[in-house]
Amino acid sequence: MSTPAFSQSTFNRNLKKYYTFYTGGFIVFLLALAVAEQMGLSRAWIGYWFLFATIALYAGIGWMTRTTDVAEYYVAGRRVPSFFNGMATGADWMSAASFIGMAGTLFLSGYDGLAWVMGWTGGFCLVALFLAPYLRKFGQFTIPDFLAERYGGNIVRFMGVICAITCSFVYVVAQIYGVGLIVSRMTGLEFGVGVFVGLAGILVCAMLGGMRAVTWTQVAQYIVLVIAYLVPVIWLSVKQTHVPVPQWAVGQQLAKILTKRGVKVLTGAQVQPDTIKLANGKMMVAVKSGEQTQTIEGERMLLAVGREGITDGFGLEKLDIQLEKGFIKTDEHYRAGHPNVYAAGDVIGNFLLAHVAYYEGEHIMEHIAGKNPKPLDYNRVPRATYSYPQVASLGLSEKQARDQGLKVKVGKFPLAGNAKSVILGETEGFVKIISDEDSDELVGVFILGPNATELIAETALAKLLESTPFEIGASIAPHPTVSESVKEAALAVDGVAIHI
Amino acid sequence: MQLTEKHHEYWRKNLVITAILFAIWFVFTFVEIWFARELNSSMTFLGFPLAFYFSAQGSLAIYVALIGIYAVLMKKLDKEYGVDEGDLE
Numbered sequence: 001m002s003t004p005a006f007s008q009s010t011f012n013r014n015l016k017k018y019y020t021f022y023t024g025g026f027i028v029f030l031l032a033l034a035v036a037e038q039m040g041l042s043r044a045w046i047g048y049w050f051l052f053a054t055i056a057l058y059a060g061i062g063w064m065t066r067t068t069d070v071a072e073y074y075v076a077g078r079r080v081p082s083f084f085n086g087m088a089t090g091a092d093w094m095s096a097a098s099f100i101g102m103a104g105t106l107f108l109s110g111y112d113g114l115a116w117v118m119g120w121t122g123g124f125c126l127v128a129l130f131l132a133p134y135l136r137k138f139g140q141f142t143i144p145d146f147l148a149e150r151y152g153g154n155i156v157r158f159m160g161v162i163c164a165i166t167c168s169f170v171y172v173v174a175q176i177y178g179v180g181l182i183v184s185r186m187t188g189l190e191f192g193v194g195v196f197v198g199l200a201g202i203l204v205c206a207m208l209g210g211m212r213a214v215t216w217t218q219v220a221q222y223i224v225l226v227i228a229y230l231v232p233v234i235w236l237s238v239k240q241t242h243v244p245v246p247q248w249a250v251g252q253q254l255a256k257i258l259t260k261r262g263v264k265v266l267t268g269a270q271v272q273p274d275t276i277k278l279a280n281g282k283m284m285v286a287v288k289s290g291e292q293t294q295t296i297e298g299e300r301m302l303l304a305v306g307r308e309g310i311t312d313g314f315g316l317e318k319l320d321i322q323l324e325k326g327f328i329k330t331d332e333h334y335r336a337g338h339p340n341v342y343a344a345g346d347v348i349g350n351f352l353l354a355h356v357a358y359y360e361g362e363h364i365m366e367h368i369a370g371k372n373p374k375p376l377d378y379n380r381v382p383r384a385t386y387s388y389p390q391v392a393s394l395g396l397s398e399k400q401a402r403d404q405g406l407k408v409k410v411g412k413f414p415l416a417g418n419a420k421s422v423i424l425g426e427t428e429g430f431v432k433i434i435s436d437e438d439s440d441e442l443v444g445v446f447i448l449g450p451n452a453t454e455l456i457a458e459t460a461l462a463k464l465l466e467s468t469p470f471e472i473g474a475s476i477a478p479h480p481t482v483s484e485s486v487k488e489a490a491l492a493v494d495g496v497a498i499h500i
Numbered sequence: 501m502q503l504t505e506k507h508h509e510y511w512r513k514n515l516v517i518t519a520i521l522f523a524i525w526f527v528f529t530f531v532e533i534w535f536a537r538e539l540n541s542s543m544t545f546l547g548f549p550l551a552f553y554f555s556a557q558g559s560l561a562i563y564v565a566l567i568g569i570y571a572v573l574m575k576k577l578d579k580e581y582g583v584d585e586g587d588l589e
Contacts, residue, residue: 082571114555115533121560122529128567129518129525133574 012081019084023223029053030227047186055201058217062205065213070141073210080215088218093124094225096178097171110425276301309347325349332375333367334360342368351381379444380463384453389429392456394463395444398434407437411469411492415449417499418488419480426450431489433459433469440468451482458486469493510581517573521566528559 033046067073080088098120105113131143140146144160176195179202183194205213234244266289275286275295283301286293309327321336322329327349330336336343342364345357359376366373385391401408415421415429429449436443445459462472472490477483491497532539532554540549545558578584 111552111555114552118529118533118555118559121563122525125521125525125563125566129522129570 058201058205062208065209087222091222097174390452392452413489
């Protein structure tokens with residue numbers, strides 16, 4: 001970058017000049033790639049160009065800052081201006097290990113992972129308060145050197161070396177993994193090859209120029225990172241709020257999120273069709289529930305008015321096929337009153353569900369093939385609602401069972417007692433199992449919570465195999481899974497659940 | 501080098517500054533996390549549960565402020581006691 005003959009102020013001026021050019025160059029590079037992409041440059045080639053430019057940049061800075069001077073090599077000659085040092089440190093804060101790690105940790109452990117974000121950010125405070133000023137004042141190059149100088153002796157130095165290597169190793173492994181991941185994503189190279197390609201540039205750079213090269217590449221990285229972070233944030237913000245600075249519109253966005261969470265349910269309400277209005281991009285509709293009429297406002301209105309089977313227009317009436325409330329009347333093998341006509345799915349009523357239609361279809365095929373299939377007991381059909389949280393059920397509800405005069409036992413297990421639900425952070429929900437008091441037969445299941453629509457399948461199997469709650473409770477569910485709560489609910493039927 | 505009374509005074513002030521900033525750091529790092537459950541359920545900031553807000557943004561902003569404050573205070577102290585090493589800017 002410059003030779004020691006330059007004065008500090010010339011050095012600083014040059015530094016600013018170099019990095020202004022660099023920033024301009026980077027933006028031009030990006031725009032050029034954007035234009036090339038529009039003109040049909042493939043993604044793989046964009047990746048190669050990015051990779052090539054990055055490695056060239058690292059190697060270039062390494063070459064320009066190559067040095068054999070110890071002070072230059074270890075501490076960049078102690079003349080990195082504080083602002084640039086701040087940029088280099090900032091780039092460290094936003095490094096691959098921290099950035100990818102943060103995304104991964106938050107994904108894995110939810111907001112508990114924020115403790116990790118605080119750890120690595122708070123660590124900079126400790127460095128600033130307890131390490132950096134003293135290293136600088138002691139004129140030492142590395143922490144082990146500092147420890148040896150301050151406390152005397154090689155034992156302290158050795159311990160310092162061990163600590164430094166241990167810490168760096170963990171960090172560097174994550175960094176290298178990140179490098180390999182990014183290179184392989186961008187170029188389609190294999191992960192292992194990606195690691196070496198990515199490291200090549202960095203190695204040339206660090207070997208030739210030491211801390212000097214590392215600091216200057218970090219500053220270069222900082223500029224890339226800041227642009228890379230700001231562009232999507234501004235883009236998203238403009239798309240969402242029409243304001244480029246997200247902080248200015250935080251209230252607006254927050255209000256949106258909060259209203260999204262609060263779902264208001266009005267039952268037995270009647271929509272007044274002639275009151276539907278569209279004004280200023282907002283939908284308005286009046287809803288009458290009982291004596292009260294209220295106006296509801298929103299961005300969009302979705303209508304879901306139920307389904308019915310289409311039975312008109314086939315000439316069914318000519319074939320002596322009977323309809324009942326708009327549905328085709330069939331026998332237990334889905335024969336529709338005419339020897340050669342079967343009916344399945346929504347047109348015959350029962351449950352208007354895809355999986356019921358599949359089953360009925362299969363039943364019909366088997367019946368046609370003369371396999372004498374067993375009529376379906378609709379009490380073993382699972383029903384799923386893909387809402388949030390999910391709802392799934394099977395058989396009779398507790399109320400339906402009691403209304404039919406059945407004497408039932410009920411086991412209920414709240415998801416707050418289930419480890420996986422706690423991990424997922426979705427503990428609002430429960431599993432309820434209803435069984436016959438005399439025969440222990442499974443009468444109904446109701447599940448509310450994460451994966452409810454998946455969990456109901458195992459109870460459908462239990463119902464088919466005529467399992468009792470005792471058997472469901474005696475089965476073994478893997479830990480930690482939400483499926484453990486099904487077993488617990490079955491145990492709860494006889495009051496022997498373990499985790500409540 | 502023989503340490504003078506002035507050097508000791510400088511060091512004492514350095515320690516006080518460091519201790520106060522470290523105490524603030526400790527409160528917004530460990531105390532906040534330790535009582536996260538209670539703070540989250542009882543208080544909100546900008547509509548977010550308090551401890552969540554601090555972990556996601558508040559504490560990080562405080563860290564940056566702490567480093568800034570430390571740099572300014574120490575610069576002043578260095579100048580006052582004549583141990584300033586000059587600026588590179």
